[in-house]
Amino acid sequence: MLSRVADALYWMGRYVERAEHAARVLEVTRQLLLDVREVDPAAAELHWQGARVALSMPEATDACAVAFDEHEPGSIASSVARARENARQVREVISSEMWEHLNQTYWALREASQQPAREDELSATLGSVVSAGFSWAGVTDGTMRRGEGWLWIKLGQEVERADRVARLLAVRGSDASGAPARSLGGGDNVLWPTLLRGASALEAYRKVHPARVDPRRVVDFLVLDREFPRSVRHCVAQAAALAGALVVANGDGGGRGRGVERAFGRLASRLEYTDVDDVLSAGLAPFLLEVLHELGGASHQLQRTYFLH
Amino acid sequence: MRIDGYQLDGYFDEMFEPGGVVRPHYRELAQRLGELSDAELASRRRMVDLMLRNQGVTFTVYSDQSGIEKVFPFDPIPRLLAAEEWDRVERGLVQRIEALNLFLRDVYHEQHILRDRVVDPELVLGATFFRREMMGFDPPRGIYVHVVGTDLIRDRDGDFMVLEDNARNPSGVSYVLQCRAVLKRVFPALFAHYGVRPVDDYAEWLKETLLHVAPRGAAEPTAVLLTPGIYNSAYFEHSFLxxxxxxxxxxGRDxxxxxxxxxxxxxxxxxxxxxxxxxxxDDFLDPVAFRPDSLLGCAGLFAAYRGGAVAVANAPGTGVADDKAIYPFVPDMIRYYLKQDPILPNVPTWVASRPSDLAYILEHLEELVVKQTDASGGYGMMIGPHATAAEHAEFRRRVAAEPRRYIAQPTISLGRHPTICDDGLEGRCVDLRPYVLFGERIRVIPGGLTRVALRRGSLVVNSSQGGGYKDTWVLAAEAGVGPREEAADAQ
Structure with a gap:
């Protein structure tokens, strides 16, 4: 497979995931602010700033900018546009259903951004971006051969997912000392369920822990759960498996791709043999920043090995 | 659909003889059209549009506002070519590509044809697409033009003439294949009745043509198609082929x-x-050898080509053979190199660089079609009778200033073909672009691309300027001429 094509597939996977994540986080944050703003405006502002930083948006950003500002790399519109631009370059590799689906999502979002009442409609718009992400994943799985191209898209999705969840938790889940945050307005009952919702994890969490939402357990679930598809551990383990499958797909026994597989594998086994007490004693944010650093390194090595030679 | 009110307007018509009688090889089609109700026809048209949209058969318009791609305009009534007429066209095209190839070999080596003054050296050596970098180089298997698309039109009597050769990278063949795929489903019974010669082998032929020039010694040679990228107007064709x-x-960046x-x-x-x-x-192929600002190609590619490590089709420098200033000399090339008479004539052409021709052009500018020699795609031309006085003055100035860059031809009323328009069946001007492949042997796609000027009275068939397409059927010998008892297309 051409390096340029693999590169476009990988980033298409990442950008679709990024758009879906940003839409979800933005929507749950807006819901949270509705509850908090009247009672404690200062806390509401802190919540908003936290979400903004987790989505890599600049200061003085409003919700519409996160959704629609195509010039802002952290925005949903920008991620969707970049996913489509990558898809357009590989149309003969992906299925036409995948292309059409992404194309429709792009045009629907543009239309929504031009509506006079776009702010009032924002919840509906964000909901449709999230479900577009889900159905695109379904179309991809349902129409594409499980060849090298599919592996690249999946790998992009998993890496992005791990990165986004870790980032969200690192920014929002800690106070200055790195301990799980307890002091924000509204208390744990507001923040931690919101973080779970931001990863589509609240219901899954409740099935495992029917009692009250507890910060320690949330960290355990979002970082280390073995079975939840959006936990950092699960995503990294999947990424390592996909990196291994790519080595096989490229018929490259002991060669270049092994280094990439090892980089993901090292991080995967670290997460596998860590428990939540280790995480908390290291400090949640420092721990997650290390994870993000290693993940970024593995992704960087992947790009050097396969795309930029 | 009514075909009895059809107007010939004094044009040569593919389907009707001058008196209004249907030509023998069109009888079955005419009868079938006559039987189709307008509603049936409309439903088949919708079917065509839907198929094309779903398959994404599109071309690019150069603006990014409403999503870059447009479905191409397609007319479902096929154009029919009888076997014996096609046979002559085919022989004429084979003769022409052979001569063009010998010409290219000659101008990049000994230049006999220039020394013998059959072709003015000035015209060749000063041509925009002459590549001195090709001098003395023997391309693999001695082939320069692997693929050519030759544009044919009919004169008033219906005889085919060559309007121009496209010897660099002719496009449109993907539309031929797509048109055929669609029409097979729209008129299946008619198709079977006529015994239409297939075009589906083209991609296979093209691949053989390419692999024929692979450097010797490559056990399983790898061919690639090099595209400028997704913003090019022919990107669909590149990815299709x-x-x-x-x-x-x-x-290039790959x-x-x-x-x-x-x-x-x-x-x-x-x-x-x-x-x-x-x-x-070729200008963009290699920034080291050609345009230094090009990002589309690959640095060092041309040196690898000259070193024999890779083959390039068509060879760089073939543009000198389809320069409009060289075109008038192709019949002379055929006589010079092949010692044969040209089978397909050229359109009569005045070459502005010849003083006597220049005088004639300036005097008769209002009646002539004036073309810039290094432009294509319907750009850089003026159709005298359709142009304004200001355009006449502008072209008179330009031709007088740079005669080398202009030729002129009489305004030829292209032949017409019945075409479905808003008010029923009307005659619209058509041309024909068959594609010729030069590999181990020379092969011509049966038929080629029929382009149709969809605007009433227009002569311009380019898709960028209001042109559309028809499927072209070359009939198997004897087929479709006599009356045959066969079931018509069942609904």
């Missing part, structure tokens, strides 16, 4: 030169490329 041939579609060989960057590392089917202009 690459898929049909089963070769990689590459951009290629690199290592140890004198061209390689593509793949996830398995660098992979050797043996043949490049280039769909970018």
């Amino acid at each position: 690459a898929r049909q041939m089963g070769v990689q579609l590459v951009e 290629l690199t030169v290592k140890d004198g060989a061209v390689c593509m960057r793949s996830t398995r590392g660098l992979q050797r490329v043996d043949v490049i089917y280039s769909r970018i202009d």
